[in-house]
Amino acid sequence: MKAKSVIKIGGSLLFTEDGELNKEKIQRFCQIFKKMNYFGTHVIVCGGGKIAREYINTVRFFHGNETLCDTFGIDLSRINSKLLISAFKDFAYPLVPKTMEELSTALLFGKIVVMGGLQPGQSTTSVALEVAESIRADELVILTDVEGIYNKDPKKFDDAKLLRNLTYAELQEIIIKSSGDKQAAAGEYRIFDAVSLQILKRSKIKIRVMSGKNLKEFEKYWKGEKDIKCTTISD
Numbered sequence: 001m002k003a004k005s006v007i008k009i010g011g012s013l014l015f016t017e018d019g020e021l022n023k024e025k026i027q028r029f030c031q032i033f034k035k036m037n038y039f040g041t042h043v044i045v046c047g048g049g050k051i052a053r054e055y056i057n058t059v060r061f062f063h064g065n066e067t068l069c070d071t072f073g074i075d076l077s078r079i080n081s082k083l084l085i086s087a088f089k090d091f092a093y094p095l096v097p098k099t100m101e102e103l104s105t106a107l108l109f110g111k112i113v114v115m116g117g118l119q120p121g122q123s124t125t126s127v128a129l130e131v132a133e134s135i136r137a138d139e140l141v142i143l144t145d146v147e148g149i150y151n152k153d154p155k156k157f158d159d160a161k162l163l164r165n166l167t168y169a170e171l172q173e174i175i176i177k178s179s180g181d182k183q184a185a186a187g188e189y190r191i192f193d194a195v196s197l198q199i200l201k202r203s204k205i206k207i208r209v210m211s212g213k214n215l216k217e218f219e220k221y222w223k224g225e226k227d228i229k230c231t232t233i234s235d
């Protein structure tokens with residue numbers, strides 16, 4: 001465990017395959033933090049998940065613009081964050097910071113802080129990077145529904161290979177190759193969107209992308225174990 005870390009959890013990871021809130025898993029996620037005698041500064045950034053995309057697609061059906069769609073994503077990510085806070089109970093700061101200034105205040109209380117989106121035009125991964133840059137985090141962990149970053153989409157290609165180590169330049173190449181026109185649409189920002197890549201390049205934060213599906217790898221990471229299945233992105 002690092003003294004200062006940011007953990008981004010995809011909103012979809014809070015739900016079961018059937019689309020119901022996964023109470024046991026949310027509880028287990030919180031237990032991982034509670035079990036350890038942690039110290040330092042830890043911020044969890046929660047995404048919007050499928051439910052956000054459902055709202056976004058419906059707003060788009062009503063011809064809502066992309067900014068409006070994004071605001072729905074932001075609101076849903078904040079609802080998910082509020083849910084995590086309720087599961088953390090006293091371990092977490094009780095409010096969801098809506099700005100970087102509110103985050104600064106929240107951090108003064110020395111508790112885990114949970115937050116969602118900030119402004120339209122980006123994903124919660126960008127938020128996680130902004131927070132990591134701002135608190136000078138040692139590492140950013142991105143929990144997603146696959147085991148890291150692959151050379152091609154693992155949901156479409158059986159022979160997709162997990163990339164264990166990536167430089168920022170290699171990551172940029174993969175993002176440019178894999179992102180179509182949808183890269184900049186609400187609900188469609190992939191693991192890394194354009195904003196997150198820019199922040200990453202200037203702040204040189206070390207990132208680990210790992211599976212948050214069964215939380216085994218995350219638990220190992222949090223305990224400080226070395227052998228973790230993930231993609232490490234560094235300079």
Ligand code: UTP
Pocket residue numbers: 009010011012013046047048049050052069070071072073074077116117118119120121122123124125127185186187188189
């Ligand atoms: P994310 O797309 O980051 O959620 O945010 P997520 O849970 O990580 O997504 P998956 O399930 O892992 O794929 C949801 C949406 O909220 C808006 C965007 O439209 C984004 O796609 N958003 C989020 C913003 O507009 N600004 C933010 O700062 C954050």
